[in-house]
Amino acid sequence: MLVDLTGKTALVTGSTQGIGSAIAAGLARAGARVAVNGRSQKSVDAAVDRLRGACEGAEFIAAPGDISTDEGAEAVFAAVPRTDVLVNNLGVFGPADALAISDDEWRRYFEVNVLTAVRMIRHYLPGMKERAWGRVQNIASDSALVTPAEMIHYGMSKTALLAVSRGFAKEAAGTGVTVNSVIAGPTHTGGVEDFVYELVDRELPWEEAQREFMAKHRPQSLIQRLIEPEEIAHMVVYLSSPLASATTGGAVRVDGGYVDSIVP
Template sequence: MHIDLAGKTALVTGSTQGIGAAIAAGLARSGARVAVNGRSAESVDSALDRLRAEVPDAEFLAAPGDVASDDGSRQVLDVVPQVDILVNNLGIFGSRPALEISDDEWRRYFEVNVLAAVRLTRACLGGMMERSWGRVQYIASDAAIVIPAEMIHYGMTKTSLLAVARGFAKVAAGSGVTVNSVLAGPTRTGGVEDFVYELVDSQLPWDEAQRVFMREHRPQSLLQRLIEPEEIASMVVYLSSLLASATTGAAIRVDGGYIDAIVP
């Protein structure tokens, strides 16, 4: 299956590491020009060094800025005023007993995980519709459907993204623009490794800690391992392509069978 994104410009938020960096690399390998985003110029420059070494013939742009703020979003869009592929990947997560989540923390999770994506979609979708082509994606999570008791605030934001994606897909109906969400399952990133060690014995070697985590905290996974970021990226690249032109308004699962349902 050949995916050619030559001539397309992609913006991937929160792409200095983890799933975002894997998505940036995957889109670049398929020929897209990719804007790499992080909150600081230093983190973006460091990520660009790694990505250019990984995909040496690709074109990357530095797009630093905190897209959870109006000013940061404008800073990023000044670098890429025309976006063909918008991947709303930015997200924060962490465990917290439900009755200890403060109002400020509820607001922070919503502003970073949901409102930042809405803001960028609002800025980019109109131009895509005028050009009769575009792709908007939201990196959601299995937690959108299987709400974890240890991080209800995070699950709430990912459920919200499913609604946002479906709603904007209706706005773009008939325009040639597709809007989808990707339900990522438990994925191995630096942040997730830290999270695993919050829940299991921190003295365990990683391979054993991962097995314990999946057995005790994610037992319904059919994959029975953490997903690699590149596996999420492969789905995002496909949804960004012409091959996925009939897929819109959907919540696509890359969850390792974690969600115990026939359809999302």
């Protein structure tokens, strides 16, 4: 299956590391010109340099800006006036005692994990509709469907993101633009390593810590390991391509079989 995104521009939010960086690399290798986003110029420049080294001949654009703020979003819009592929990957997560989560923290999770995606879609979707082609993907989580007791605020935000995706898919109906969610399962990133060590013995070697975490805290996983970021990126690249023209309004799972459901 050949995915060719030559001539397309893609913007991946929160793409200086982890899943976002893997997605940026995957889209670039498929031929897209990729805008890399992060909060600071320094982090974005470092990520662009790293990605250029890993993706020979690929074109990257630096698009720094904290898109949870109006000012940061405007900076990104200036750097990337139009895009053919929008991947809303930015998100925050972390464990918390359900009864101790403050109102401010509930608001922060909603604003960063949900409203940033809405803000980006609201800006870029009209142009996609006018050009009769576009791809929007919101990176959700298994927590959207299987809310973890230690991350209720995070699960709430990702569930909301599924509704955002379905609603905007209806807004784009019949225009040649698709909007989908990608439900990522437990994935191996630096942030997740920190999260794992908050729940298991910090003295354990990583492979042992991962096994204990999966056995105790994510036993539903059918692959019984953390997913690698590149595995999420493969699905995103496919959904970004002309090959996925009939897939829209969906919640597509790359969860290692974590969600115990026959249908998405």
